[in-house]
Amino acid sequence: MNPTEEQKENQEEDQVFFALWLKGDDKGFSVLYNKYKNRVFGFLFKMTGERNVAEDLLQETFLAAYRNAFQFDRTRSFLSWLFGIAHKRTIDYFRHAKVETDHRQDAIESVGSRIEAPDEELANEKVRQIVNSAVENLDPFQRDVFLLRELGGVPFKEIAEIMNCPINTALGRMRLALRNIRKDLEKRGINGVS
């Protein structure tokens, strides 16, 4: 099964639960929330670098989705729509707080310290930390495009709309992000192909 078919199936399943949610069935929302909370929270955490802030933004994102559920265009992917809201919340947060640089620096430092922590029992956990560190070392624009695409599955056309840039710019940032992550992983002894 190629990714497109998988995405389509996923989208159809989301539509079913979304319809339930709109009808007032709690199950619809809880299924969608549990399915996507880690992705959305991962995005928010990596973008803000602070757990508390990311949790607040997660709450705001799902509340905004809850309030604006009637505006959701059913032809789009639910996850893309959710990531669009999350991205907007992040931008609003940085616009109001004006703390981007400080937070990014803190985030990078905190991730660095986590990697050095004695947690070698689980190799997967270490790989996870290294990958996350590589993602957090990216330029903010590259990180944004990369996370929207990989965590949110947002199509490049929509990424360009969300970030208000031409699609070629979004593709260029994605290419650079992939290259930088690969370099970072190789530096730490992880080969993506193996």
Place this chain on the structure above:
Amino acid sequence: MECRKWEETGLLYTAGELTAREALDYETHLTTCEECRKELYCYRSEQKRFFTADVLGEAPSVKIDAEILRVCSDPRPKVRIAVPALFAAFLRRQVLVPAMLFIVGFISVGYIMMNMENARQMAAHQPQKSAVQTMTAQAEPDSLKDSLAGDSGVNFASTRGNLNDKGVITVDLKK
């Protein structure tokens, strides 16, 4: 030297955003371009191993989970949400400006048509009025015609306007 096709088309190909024709063209390109083949292979491998929700995702705290589920599972006030949502959709889809233009255009055309109709009706009533005037004129006695002729503007200057032969009107202020 990197092949530009990877950035321009390869990434869209992996995201399933190419048309069937474009995808076929790129697959043909892949058979000849080793660089793109390698990039595609590496990217797919990285996606499977590292770029997953398990690796990149983070779990929020249980407290936040419970809070979000509690707030968003409350009964939905449908009417209160539906009305602003519809209005927002109305604005968002940029229907407002064309709708306003349509309304203004409709009113303008209506106004013009109303004026045209009024003009048409006035024109239709005009001959009747003339007929009445003609009848009145015919009914006027000759004596009345003569008295009116004395007051006509043509005779005024020479008879009552005191216009002398130099074209100056002298006025007696003592009167």
